[in-house]
Amino acid sequence: MVKLYDREMSRVEVAAHAGALSQFAGVRLMTLGDGVERGVRMLEFRTGSGLRFTVLVDRAMDIAEVEHRGRAIGWHSPTGFRHPGLHDPEGEDGFAWARSFSGFLSTCGLDHILSPQEVSTESYNYPGRKTARQPLHGRVGAIPAQLSGYGEVWHGDCCTLWAEGIIRQATVFGENLALYRRIEADVGGDEIRLSDRVVNEGFLQTPHMMFYHINIGHPVLEEGARYLAPVRDVIWAAHEARYQAQGVGYQNVPAPSNGFAEQVWQHEMAANAAGEVPVALVNDRIGLGIEITTRKDQMPCAFQWQYYQSGAYVMGIEPSTHHVLGNQAARDRGEMIWLGPQELRQYHSKFKVLDGSAEIAASEAAIRAIAAQPSDDFPTPSGQFPPLGGR
Template sequence: MGDGVTFDRAELARRAGDIGAAGGVRAVVLDDGAERGIRVLEFRTGGGLAFDVLVDRAMDLGTAEFRGNGFGWRSATGFRHPGLHEYADEGGLSMLRSFSGLLLTAGLDHTLFTAEVDASQYRYPHRAAVWNGLHGRVANIPARLHGYGERWIDDERCVLWAEGEVRQAAIFGEHLRLTRRIEADLGGTEIRLIDTVRNAGFDPTPHMYLYHVNVGWPFLDEGARYELPLERTLWQSDSVAEQGASNVEMPAPQKGFVEQVYEHELKPDATGKVRPRLVNERLGVFFELEYDSAQFPAFFQWLHLREGAYAVGFEPSTHHVQGEPAAREDGSMTFLEPGEERRYETTFRVGEL
């Protein structure tokens, strides 16, 4: 396990009466402060990787560590219970009061900035348009847990897993369902995310999807390097020119830093995969995100290097940074027909240099 030795099912059984001696998945409920009541699945692979799945937060990924060093961003908000969330609060920016962890999922029908858009396809005269807040609704919807545990494959390889369904639905509105499966190998150092989004309703329904993957200290620190298979930069926020902070060599936390956001065109390999990463040579570790460029044709880099909220983001997206109104105007907006679905397969990988 942690020493690089692997065991098959029989050999592991000889050494321990419970697989929990090597790793596994444990269900707990958080019980204090704004997090109280959130169901969590704690994954330990035995290969140095440990992470939490927030069942009541769309099965997003919260705390994440590799050999004692954290890489899942921890903000001051903590993992706030979704019952405290008010979607339309603060002009649609209420997500910022529950923004923490390795993964925040954006969607299912809207991502990026706030927007009011046409909803005439739902044929309800009193709701001709729908208003959407920053990054949509899904991240604050609890999942219906299908199951979790450990599964041996041919008695040679053990897979830790969890699966659930998140339902985003309204009368005279969208009916989208996200089925999420999370896997990690016993003894392994990667998290596999398999998502399927299906239009379970009977009207053509908008679909936008984005992963806000957030890496924090100590993986992120002064001198850490953000590596990209960069073809070209398509867009950048005004703060890039105003501040001039490098998006490759990371500085220490900055006083009053204004977030810097980029949209990059990245070069996929021969299989269509893209692998941006953060490298920390002082710790001798890396974090890597692997995704399919056909599933996520856009990619944003987020630098939030302010004191007290120090993070960098990896954001594969189905749509460009201008958001939903621009996508509807230029014809690139995705509408799922009744019964239609989209599948997304992504890997989060950590390791030693």
């Protein structure tokens, strides 16, 4: 059954109350028409519960806006949702990625994540190029998708909204990686489901790295909001020498401030019996939160990004295939994922809106049942990066 407006309804009952499902819920394709966003195709999802989100077809099918009952959850930066034709991934010594960085979900990869770095390309067997300069967080986020389809599908009295596309990161004398992405949400539901499949569609051994830059803004993010996670160990903090001086720890959110220097953590997370890792940001004042769930066997590492600067106020929850040490370290430690011809990796994630104090409490209890996070807001990082097996 579909739950709409506090009532359980069958497919026939939904149909009887309107000429089309689009009165309550649906997916529609539109094109942005002004400024740096001009020409970007966007899918708008409305579930009928108050959940609305948009998907940037021409930017890796990343999720742009997320809101619930008019309350924003996803973050917008000053850059806008820049058209990929205006993006230069190689610019500014590899840091031009930041000129197109905005939205709830920014996918990073497919063969590189984290800081710009020069790495070997010997696996591609091209004598003319021994190394390649990789830009910040890779190239996939600015690649338009080939839209395979979108719409609604009924299974009995339940209805799912969906979209699928293919994002291909390829070059001659290098990688040929395809990201097959499917996004779903149930009519009447408050959850977004993301299913990704990354395939090496070439015939050369190819490195693969990936992480999700999930960016949460105001009003979920405000002074007093809380970060909840099954943190077993705080491994690393980029800002270890200054984070107490800034007065900002890992779990309690301050108000925006001027002159804030970004902080990045890596946490070692525990998983529940199903192998899932739920992480949440919650705002008790307004009774709103977002819970992100990934699989430990797919994305074993977890970063937390804090940028509480006025005018760019954001927290990032960032599940990853690799440690924050980066591309070369993954190779040196034997932890790089090497995809042979037609080999693939799959990733499954859920983004659930927590609406009200009861849902926040239930999420917090489930997370704490997995592992009790450190009570100290300024834990000393252990520096112990667990080996990543099964590569």
